[in-house]
Amino acid sequence: MMMAKMPTVKQVQQHIQQLVNQDKQDKKQVNDFYDQALTIIKNSLSAFFVQYAGKTGLDYNTLAQQANSWDKQQFETAINIMMTGIQPTDDLNKRLMAARFQSQIKHRDALQAIVVATVSIATEKTQNYGNQTAVNQYKKEYAHVTKQPNVSVPKSITKNDDFNSKVWVNNDIIVHRTNQTIDKAVRKTVDKSLLRDLVKPNHDKVLQNNIDSASQPGISFNKSAVVESSVNSTNSARSDAFSASKTTEYVSWQTDKDDKVCDICQSYDGAVYEVDDPNKPIPGVDSHPNCRCIYVASDSDGNLLEAY
Numbered sequence: 001m002m003m004a005k006m007p008t009v010k011q012v013q014q015h016i017q018q019l020v021n022q023d024k025q026d027k028k029q030v031n032d033f034y035d036q037a038l039t040i041i042k043n044s045l046s047a048f049f050v051q052y053a054g055k056t057g058l059d060y061n062t063l064a065q066q067a068n069s070w071d072k073q074q075f076e077t078a079i080n081i082m083m084t085g086i087q088p089t090d091d092l093n094k095r096l097m098a099a100r101f102q103s104q105i106k107h108r109d110a111l112q113a114i115v116v117a118t119v120s121i122a123t124e125k126t127q128n129y130g131n132q133t134a135v136n137q138y139k140k141e142y143a144h145v146t147k148q149p150n151v152s153v154p155k156s157i158t159k160n161d162d163f164n165s166k167v168w169v170n171n172d173i174i175v176h177r178t179n180q181t182i183d184k185a186v187r188k189t190v191d192k193s194l195l196r197d198l199v200k201p202n203h204d205k206v207l208q209n210n211i212d213s214a215s216q217p218g219i220s221f222n223k224s225a226v227v228e229s230s231v232n233s234t235n236s237a238r239s240d241a242f243s244a245s246k247t248t249e250y251v252s253w254q255t256d257k258d259d260k261v262c263d264i265c266q267s268y269d270g271a272v273y274e275v276d277d278p279n280k281p282i283p284g285v286d287s288h289p290n291c292r293c294i295y296v297a298s299d300s301d302g303n304l305l306e307a308y
């Protein structure tokens, strides 16, 4: 008798591990987009300090004076660096236009406008990246389960509405908190030591009066949003692939079986459901955000039927 090429729990585990690694890379990519914006913001703040600081430092009254061509130049340079490699959408153009107007009011507004513009461009890149990831992930996962290379991606995945609105809500949190931190510092006058604190890289501890600390929560939300959209895409692709196969009757919840699996997912591990059971739990929705557990086709005893 020929040995059937049995899919093993091990292969499923490896597959989940690949998804987890992909998520890590995706988060790193989002981080890089925002890092570029934060670097420009910090450099701009330092440049404003050099340009406008008096004896005691960079103070509110000085920054409340009319913006000039130097401020304009700072603003345009910041945008140009950030825009490399992307075509702005109408929505981004509107945001940049509003920022450009703001940059012409006072020095202080010019500084804030640089935050608005650079963070928004980073968010646009995050949005593009997240949408592309969702589509690619759908295609990859669907093709993997069905072994069919031609995949038509449903509208809900290509439109990715939830994700697209979420990234801009988080964008506004990043902008608001960063500007608030800079503004608070300027109101009490930024001397050299405060400037150092503001631009200090913040690796693990949460510092006050610090640009990284202020922006980090919103950036983390957007890292999670990209993964969440990819998880959703993966689960939709698997579910659509099961429906398309017509032979799949049961599915089994699979965790990646390492020591990081949480109690909720652990309790589902190996649980078998009828494939069209409307009440079966959904990974990421009924477990926890960014959960990478998947359903795998199985028999009613939970023997896995996915081919690798």
Ligand SMILES: [Zn+2]
Pocket (backbone or CB within 6 Å): 255, 265, 283, 287, 291, 292, 293
């Ligand atoms: Zn899980």
